[in-house]
Amino acid sequence: MATTCTINISSDAAPGFGGISESMTLTQAGTVVDIDNTTGFQRRKLSATAAVDLITMASELIEPKDSVASKVYIRNIGDGKGNIDKSVGVTIGVKAEPIGKLYGGDWMMMPLTCVDTDDVTATPATDDTVVLEFVMFYEEA
Amino acid sequence: MATTTAAVTLTSDLLSDAMSVTASTTCMKAGTTADGLDQLEYAVVEIATGDEYDLICSTPTASKASKLYVKNHSIDETYFVAITQNAQAIGRLYGGDWMFIPADFHDAAGDIAITSNGGTNKIEYALFHEGTALTAT
Numbered sequence: 001m002a003t004t005c006t007i008n009i010s011s012d013a014a015p016g017f018g019g020i021s022e023s024m025t026l027t028q029a030g031t032v033v034d035i036d037n038t039t040g041f042q043r044r045k046l047s048a049t050a051a052v053d054l055i056t057m058a059s060e061l062i063e064p065k066d067s068v069a070s071k072v073y074i075r076n077i078g079d080g081k082g083n084i085d086k087s088v089g090v091t092i093g094v095k096a097e098p099i100g101k102l103y104g105g106d107w108m109m110m111p112l113t114c115v116d117t118d119d120v121t122a123t124p125a126t127d128d129t130v131v132l133e134f135v136m137f138y139e140e141a
Numbered sequence: 142m143a144t145t146t147a148a149v150t151l152t153s154d155l156l157s158d159a160m161s162v163t164a165s166t167t168c169m170k171a172g173t174t175a176d177g178l179d180q181l182e183y184a185v186v187e188i189a190t191g192d193e194y195d196l197i198c199s200t201p202t203a204s205k206a207s208k209l210y211v212k213n214h215s216i217d218e219t220y221f222v223a224i225t226q227n228a229q230a231i232g233r234l235y236g237g238d239w240m241f242i243p244a245d246f247h248d249a250a251g252d253i254a255i256t257s258n259g260g261t262n263k264i265e266y267a268l269f270h271e272g273t274a275l276t277a278t
Contacts, residue, residue: 014183068233094231
């Protein structure tokens, strides 16, 4: 039951930069045992600038184990109808801490603590409709 | 215009129907559609257990569209680094794990900090950004 994630980064910002190509298998903390729980792939449509919980840790039906090897993937897919605005973004945060803004088409892969108060939040910059796709992988408490 | 692209492929057979997600993005400067990120800080550092350190030693311009890649190259799966920002715990990268995030660096407290656990962790990072505060000699 393997979950794998591969990243490829290319850039001509520096002529000598050869790019990055790495793959990881998501495992349980401190082991080579595959991670064994997921929220499943979800999408959330937002149409206001208010901050919302994308993932409310205390509300997960299967309680995630705290401070281990959990990961979340999030992507801003635009308005969900194929229109992607690279100039408008959604700030992703953990608890009250803003991590960074996902502009249209941007994606992120981030480790999580899954502590009950460390919810993953999303705050759109405008009230234009934006859709986020996300999935969390975690260990059961 | 410099062009930086980041592509991901995520697969999982945890669900009855296997999941496979692919995505690619061209990393633009904040609020633009035609001007790509054109500056890069790329390094490998070894971090001993103990203190918490700022991973990025420069001061990237706050609230832009910076992207940060971090990989833990430790080959011991029990080793990990704890990632925090502004004293908020984000998560752990165990040996072999990587992350790719938009990095806001919203103010002087918004640095990405890292603490090594288990032993000395070898960390690779790449920050794609649109400017930093340089230190005058």
